[in-house]
Amino acid sequence: MELFPRFPRNIQESTSSSSSELQPFINLDDRRSLQVQDEISDLKQQQQLYDCEKEQIRLRDEIRVLLELMDNSGMRLKQLEDDTRMKLMTCLQEKENKERESAALEDTAKSIKEELERFETVEGHQKEQMARLSSQLESLQSENTSMSINLQRSNLEVKALNKEIKNLQMQLLEESDYLLPIEKRNMRPASESKHSTSASAELRNILDKMYVKSFFSYEFVWRVIFLVHLGLVS
Numbered sequence: 001m002e003l004f005p006r007f008p009r010n011i012q013e014s015t016s017s018s019s020s021e022l023q024p025f026i027n028l029d030d031r032r033s034l035q036v037q038d039e040i041s042d043l044k045q046q047q048q049l050y051d052c053e054k055e056q057i058r059l060r061d062e063i064r065v066l067l068e069l070m071d072n073s074g075m076r077l078k079q080l081e082d083d084t085r086m087k088l089m090t091c092l093q094e095k096e097n098k099e100r101e102s103a104a105l106e107d108t109a110k111s112i113k114e115e116l117e118r119f120e121t122v123e124g125h126q127k128e129q130m131a132r133l134s135s136q137l138e139s140l141q142s143e144n145t146s147m148s149i150n151l152q153r154s155n156l157e158v159k160a161l162n163k164e165i166k167n168l169q170m171q172l173l174e175e176s177d178y179l180l181p182i183e184k185r186n187m188r189p190a191s192e193s194k195h196s197t198s199a200s201a202e203l204r205n206i207l208d209k210m211y212v213k214s215f216f217s218y219e220f221v222w223r224v225i226f227l228v229h230l231g232l233v234s
Helices: 009-022 028-175 182-186 190-213 218-230
Strands: none
């Protein structure tokens, strides 16, 4: 596109002819010189027009490049803005998720702490109960030991008493007539009956001692039942 319109050549020639008409007495060299000057000025003008067109093209190219750069910059700016907005939304979402997770963890920690406190309380009660039970067990073991000692002592006494009872039984079997018929039993001398009565009384005293000292002895109970069966205890 031309910025400046070119003047027609006939206009220039008419101008030069008019100048020649005004100066009829100019010689040919001067006329040639004027023509050359006109051509030079024409060439200069054409060169200026060409330079202007060239500059215009260059400026147009630069403007196009700048517009493209602006478009690209705008697109990059929009893309950057979209990316920034997306990152911001992602960060906000992650923050909300972390806050929810933190709240859930706090609730869980609170529940665990309460459970731990209850467990410690129960454990304290259990330790107290274990201490009491341990003390009771120690006392029971001590009582068991003393009862075992007493039982051993009672067993020794029962054995001694059993031996004495056997001796008395042998005595009674030899001296009494409990196993004889009633007629013969009534015919016994008074001295023998008296002696038998004293032996029975002694046996009864021994049995009373055994009952007091060895109440829990199965052997003693069995022997008492045996003696009752024989009719020695009335």
